[in-house]
Amino acid sequence: MKHLRAFIILLIMGAAYSVSAKDGVERPKLVVGLVIDQMRWDYLYRYYDLYGSTGFKRLLKDGFSCENTMINYVPTFTAPGHTCIYSGSVPSIHGIAGNNWIDNTTGKGVYCTDDNTVHMVGTTDPAAPPMSPRNLLTSTITDELRLATNMGSKVYGVAIKDRSSILPAGHMANAAYWIDDSTGSFNSSSYYSNPNPTWLQAFNNRHIADSLIKLNWELLLPATSYSQSLEDASRYERSFKGEKAPIFPHKIESLTGKSRYNAFKATPAGNTITFDLARACIEGEQLGAGKNADFLCISLSSTDYAGHQFGPNSVEIEDMYLRLDREIGDYLSYLDNTVGKGKYLLFLTADHGAAHNPQFLIDEELPAGVMNNGITAELKQYLKAKTGRDSIVKGFENYQYYIDEQFISKAGLDREQIKKYMVEFLKGKKEIAYVADLERLYEAQLPEPLKTMVVNGYNRNRSGVVQVVLNPAWYENSGPITGTTHGTWNPYDSHIPLLWFGWHVPKGASNKVCHMTDIAATLAAMLHVQQPNGCIGEPIEEIFGK
Numbered sequence: 001m002k003h004l005r006a007f008i009i010l011l012i013m014g015a016a017y018s019v020s021a022k023d024g025v026e027r028p029k030l031v032v033g034l035v036i037d038q039m040r041w042d043y044l045y046r047y048y049d050l051y052g053s054t055g056f057k058r059l060l061k062d063g064f065s066c067e068n069t070m071i072n073y074v075p076t077f078t079a080p081g082h083t084c085i086y087s088g089s090v091p092s093i094h095g096i097a098g099n100n101w102i103d104n105t106t107g108k109g110v111y112c113t114d115d116n117t118v119h120m121v122g123t124t125d126p127a128a129p130p131m132s133p134r135n136l137l138t139s140t141i142t143d144e145l146r147l148a149t150n151m152g153s154k155v156y157g158v159a160i161k162d163r164s165s166i167l168p169a170g171h172m173a174n175a176a177y178w179i180d181d182s183t184g185s186f187n188s189s190s191y192y193s194n195p196n197p198t199w200l201q202a203f204n205n206r207h208i209a210d211s212l213i214k215l216n217w218e219l220l221l222p223a224t225s226y227s228q229s230l231e232d233a234s235r236y237e238r239s240f241k242g243e244k245a246p247i248f249p250h251k252i253e254s255l256t257g258k259s260r261y262n263a264f265k266a267t268p269a270g271n272t273i274t275f276d277l278a279r280a281c282i283e284g285e286q287l288g289a290g291k292n293a294d295f296l297c298i299s300l301s302s303t304d305y306a307g308h309q310f311g312p313n314s315v316e317i318e319d320m321y322l323r324l325d326r327e328i329g330d331y332l333s334y335l336d337n338t339v340g341k342g343k344y345l346l347f348l349t350a351d352h353g354a355a356h357n358p359q360f361l362i363d364e365e366l367p368a369g370v371m372n373n374g375i376t377a378e379l380k381q382y383l384k385a386k387t388g389r390d391s392i393v394k395g396f397e398n399y400q401y402y403i404d405e406q407f408i409s410k411a412g413l414d415r416e417q418i419k420k421y422m423v424e425f426l427k428g429k430k431e432i433a434y435v436a437d438l439e440r441l442y443e444a445q446l447p448e449p450l451k452t453m454v455v456n457g458y459n460r461n462r463s464g465v466v467q468v469v470l471n472p473a474w475y476e477n478s479g480p481i482t483g484t485t486h487g488t489w490n491p492y493d494s495h496i497p498l499l500w501f502g503w504h505v506p507k508g509a510s511n512k513v514c515h516m517t518d519i520a521a522t523l524a525a526m527l528h529v530q531q532p533n534g535c536i537g538e539p540i541e542e543i544f545g546k
């Protein structure tokens with residue numbers, strides 16, 4: 001009897017082991033990251049009634065929505081956003097402190113993906129600065145997938161914006177591709193092992209951007225259907241360069257030179273070409289067809305260009321999202337047909353949201369406003385009066401003032417006293433709610449979650465020394481108050497959509513607060529790979545189902 005029991009236990013154990021050995025680690029065939037630049041969370045519902053059934057509604061109905069996903073750092077800009085999504089980390093740790101910053105050790109301005117040790121591949125523009133992910137200090141979930149599969153997994157990034165393609169794809173990507181402003185074709189960098197494959201050359205030879213430009217930007221639906229926007233000719237919008245008024249139809253075709261491709265990037269056609277490239281990449285590289293899980297990072301940048309120009313209450317943004325909704329629907333059915341239903345894991349999120357246009361809010365009796373660069377000029381004068389020196393302030397980026405460290409130390413000035421003067425002066429400004437010495441944050445009277453967001457956003461080598469927090473609904477803007485922007489801690493900038501869909505994702509939604517840093521931690525748990533090495537997020541338990 002005893003022997004029989006032991007024999008049965010052994011049999012069961014043997015069966016269990018053989019099953020696990022045969023099945024291996026379970027992973028989807030393909031992971032698709034869809035980051036929509038400047039998509040406010042509320043766009044899911046603002047335009048809901050006009051969405052079709054195959055795009056956002058399919059993701060909401062058949063997938064899982066984390067309804068209260070918040071960005072947990074400032075500044076809420078594109079490069080830190082894309083980096084946080086894929087690294088699960090914050091600027092303090094991952095080092096992407098803004099789209100631009102000043103390096104405090106050299107005093108030089110840096111663009112997030114600048115790298116003059118590499119060269120551009122596939123561009124005809126000699127002025128195109130060379131790029132790579134080398135300024136990113138941590139690994140990404142895409143890197144970790146490559147590491148976990150001994151480079152068996154393929155990783156690609158596609159986007160119109162260089163930073164939105166490069167940073168998600170990480171350090172170990174096979175390649176990242178982004179648009180060449182001078183030709184409308186896609187290029188890459190010598191940093192990657194596969195910067196100019198033949199399928200990409202064939203794609204570029206189709207001159208898709210030029211064909212799309214010829215179609216101009218017309219409304220998708222009859223003009224009377226656009227119920228969620230102000231009149232088309234509202235005064236809160238900005239025309240394309242070379243265009244007379246910011247109204248439909250936008251005749252992109254009639255624009256010339258660089259403004260032609262720049263305008264193209266700000267139309268829904270920019271999303272069309274990005275999805276076209278994402279299809280070509282899947283086919284060219286056979287993504288999702290191998291034995292390892294592959295990862296395709298798609299970032300849609302046109303939503304941001306148009307958002308900056310027209311603002312959230314424009315017919316342009318309403319049309320942008322209605323068209324994007326249809327494009328997402330088409331792309332999902334493409335993935336169903338190529339990779340297979342339930343065999344790919346897709347997540348959709350945004351790198352940040354956007355404010356309402358402050359002038360629109362003022363006209364509607366809401367408190368709002370802008371901080372213009374006059375404050376910086378006054379601050380410089382104030383410091384000159386106090387110290388007798390010019391050129392103490394080096395720059396204002398990411399709502400932070402940088403000081404000229406090299407000049408201050410050479411001139412033997414009292415650095416602590418200078419910061420005190422700056423804080424004292426800025427506190428007297430009506431635009432500003434809080435001012436904090438970033439090296440003495442413990443002294444600043446910042447409420448949560450703002451305090452944590454400032455701490456998370458502060459990188460000693462790449463951030464300024466004094467943080468400025470404006471009043472709600474205020475942002476930095478000099479010149480006419482048209483369109484919109486982002487970058488602040490406020491919910492309109494920091495509350496982002498987060499939808500999960502496909503492989504092992506249950507249907508449902510949660511109102512529990514989660515953070516942008518949780519996305520990479522959740523992906524790591526789902527894919528059974530190590531978290532990125534600067535990840536501070538936690539897996540979102542709800543989407544693991546029962």
Ligand SMILES: [Zn+2]
Nearest residue numbers: 037038078351
């Ligand atoms: Zn952005």
